[in-house]
Amino acid sequence: MIEEFKQKKDITESDIVFDCPNCSKSLAMDRRGAGSTIDCPGCSEPVRVPTPPDPVPDTYKDLTEYGDMEDLQQSLLSSREKVDALTAQIAELSKKQEDFEAQRDKNSATISKLRSEFGSIQDALDNIYKVLQE
Numbered sequence: 001m002i003e004e005f006k007q008k009k010d011i012t013e014s015d016i017v018f019d020c021p022n023c024s025k026s027l028a029m030d031r032r033g034a035g036s037t038i039d040c041p042g043c044s045e046p047v048r049v050p051t052p053p054d055p056v057p058d059t060y061k062d063l064t065e066y067g068d069m070e071d072l073q074q075s076l077l078s079s080r081e082k083v084d085a086l087t088a089q090i091a092e093l094s095k096k097q098e099d100f101e102a103q104r105d106k107n108s109a110t111i112s113k114l115r116s117e118f119g120s121i122q123d124a125l126d127n128i129y130k131v132l133q134e
Helices: 002-006 069-133
Strands: 015-019 026-030 037-039 046-048
Touching: none
Parallel strands: none
Antiparallel strands: 015 026, 037 046
8 A cells, every 4th residue: 555655746755655553544744754743634543653764864954954055155165265275284294295205215325325334434444453453
């Protein structure tokens, strides 16, 4: 019976389709009415609208709870400005990171050369010491 009722054109994806437990009449209610109690149009008995097992998609929420459109637009603009500022900051920090990594690589090469030179100097000092000991 519910499947036949769902095929009617006035039922939308956001509707809950259910049967009256008293008279078995098929009923439909917008998801926003889930959990409320209505009088069945078939038997006039109170019927609780079931809560659907799946969560209600955000597209069905009433946008007025978020404020008027002008407030939403201003909030969106402010958010975009913050995102743009953070994006610029990320780019600047990435450039600094590249510079620091290049300097680190250069310093590592210099340290390797100095270690080699200090090794040569130490060898020369060891040779001088041997000559002086003879």
